[in-house]
Amino acid sequence: MKMFHVCLSVIDNQQQIKVKASRKFTNNVTGFKELYDWIKKHYKQQDIPLHIIMKASVYYEQCAISTTSCMQIMKVRMPINK
Numbered sequence: 300m301k302m303f304h305v306c307l308s309v310i311d312n313q314q315q316i317k318v319k320a321s322r323k324f325t326n327n328v329t330g331f332k333e334l335y336d337w338i339k340k341h342y343k344q345q346d347i348p349l350h351i352i353m354k355a356s357v358y359y360e361q362c363a364i365s366t367t368s369c370m371q372i373m374k375v376r377m378p379i380n381k
Contacts, residue, residue, distance in 0.1 A: 301326040307341050
């Protein structure tokens with residue numbers, strides 16, 4: 300089964316990035332629901348905007364639609380072909 304990887308990170312006042320949590324999810328409706336619940340669990344500082352960045356892939360649209368209600372800003376990054 301295909302999986303996707305997620306990390307929740309913050310940038311502090313010194314512009315240092317710190318990963319607060321990470322996890323893998325199945326790339327299907329169940330995994331998208333689990334992602335939504337995981338974001339709600341870990342997104343504690345509601346006064347700080349939540350940015351979600353995902354790679355444009357075959358499945359990203361369904362994931363984006365499934366998590367829309369918990370996000371404030373979504374960005375999609377095009378994959379780089381090497």
